[in-house]
Amino acid sequence: MNKMNKKWIALCSTAITAVYAAGYYTTDTQAANNQPIQHIATNVQTNNQTLNNTKSSSKEVNKLYKDGTFTGTGMNRRGTIAVQVNIKNDQITAVEISDFAMHYSESDVVGLPNEVLQKQSAQVNNVSGATYSTQAFEDAVQDALNQAHNEVG
Numbered sequence: 001m002n003k004m005n006k007k008w009i010a011l012c013s014t015a016i017t018a019v020y021a022a023g024y025y026t027t028d029t030q031a032a033n034n035q036p037i038q039h040i041a042t043n044v045q046t047n048n049q050t051l052n053n054t055k056s057s058s059k060e061v062n063k064l065y066k067d068g069t070f071t072g073t074g075m076n077r078r079g080t081i082a083v084q085v086n087i088k089n090d091q092i093t094a095v096e097i098s099d100f101a102m103h104y105s106e107s108d109v110v111g112l113p114n115e116v117l118q119k120q121s122a123q124v125n126n127v128s129g130a131t132y133s134t135q136a137f138e139d140a141v142q143d144a145l146n147q148a149h150n151e152v153g
Contacts, residue, residue: 065090065148071098072147074139078103078132083113085144092120095141102133109133116141 065087073082079102086094095113100106108130115124122141127134 063090063150065145066150068148070144070148072140072142072144074136074141074143076132076136076139079136081109081133081136081140083137083140083144085116085141085148087148092117092145097137102136104130104133109137112137 067088069084069086071082071084073080075081080099081097081102082099084094084096084098085092095116097106097109097113100109108127112124112127112134116122122138122145124134124138124141
């Protein structure tokens with residue numbers, strides 16, 4: 001093995017170790033605080049909403065989202081999902097899967113848009129056998145909601 005290959009092996013090993021350490025630290029911290037593991041984007045959005053609501057006037061506090069249709073994308077190693085989310089008066093009024101390019105069948109996640117409408121949240125129940133598709137769908141809806149977020153303050 002030449003010197004260049006050894007450097008690449010060391011560099012890649014260090015990068016993989018850093019990724020695993022970060023994941024372990026996050027998981028361990030959440031477990032110590034007795035918190036469920038959630039997507040980072042959800043936690044960031046919740047914290048930003050709290051901050052923005054604190055700064056805004058009482059009339060603007062009640063309006064978290066702008067009205068309109070927002071497109072979001074979620075992706076992982078099994079493909080991508082794009083959704084369109086309609087918002088009116090701070091309510092999710094429609095969710096449509098506009099592009100499905102996952103390794104698995106779209107029929108596995110066909111019920112998830114209705115679940116978003118019922119829960120008024122991107123957080124849906126995991127579909128057994130379609131974990132990657134479910135996660136990409138959640139990420140896509142959350143991406144759309146982040147775009148719809150009413151920036152106040």
